[in-house]
Amino acid sequence: MSRASAIFQLTSRKATWLVFVMTALVVADLTRGVSTAAPRSDGGASNSTRSAAEAGDDVATAVARKLGLGTRKMASALLTRAPAREIRNAVHGGTAKRLLWPVEQGNFVRGFGYVRKVRRELPHLGVDIAARTGTPINAAADGLVAYADDGVKGFGNLLILVHGDGAVTSYAHCNRLLVRVGESVSRGAPVAEVGSTGISKGPHLHFEFRTRGKPRNPMKRFDRPKQEPKAPSLAVAAFVPHYAAL
């Protein structure tokens, strides 16, 4: 075989592979469009994919409107009372009996019930998890996004999820919120980024867990805590002064 024909054969084999891979990608794209989007008479692959995202947004908006989610009033209600039955019933998926540690790369820095040196009248109603700004925050359990905004004083960008058993988790001081009100999220889905918005002196997630409207210590529910819960200690505050906020 001449060198030229060997090169030609090699090139044509590569070209066959290229065609094969591209066909597979197009088929995968079409399949995805078909499985998630309503059929469209004019639908090409990109149209179907875009309409699926739009359809998802429409569903979330309709759910939010129907249940009155996303308002500051709703946020306050969910931080003080059990969610209404109609909201619980709209949640897809499992319960919040077991929780996923919400920042895989984050470290426990302050526990539930910690008493601040200043503002002693405000006990710490959550768990602080320190991580760099932009670190992903994952949903601790399957849930429905009930609030995603910065209208609650002190918390900065705040996300509130309602879970199927009526439990509520909240994620404060976020850098960015990645989900929409009315959207259903699965346990482990990225929902926000760690930040330092609101009253906060350094990037961390302030995570709260509630049942029947009451804040509870979530530490025993976590499947894989990064660190064993420590008794809330002044030593932690002394060594990590910049987490001495909410």
Ligand SMILES: [Zn+2]
């Ligand atoms: Zn906190």
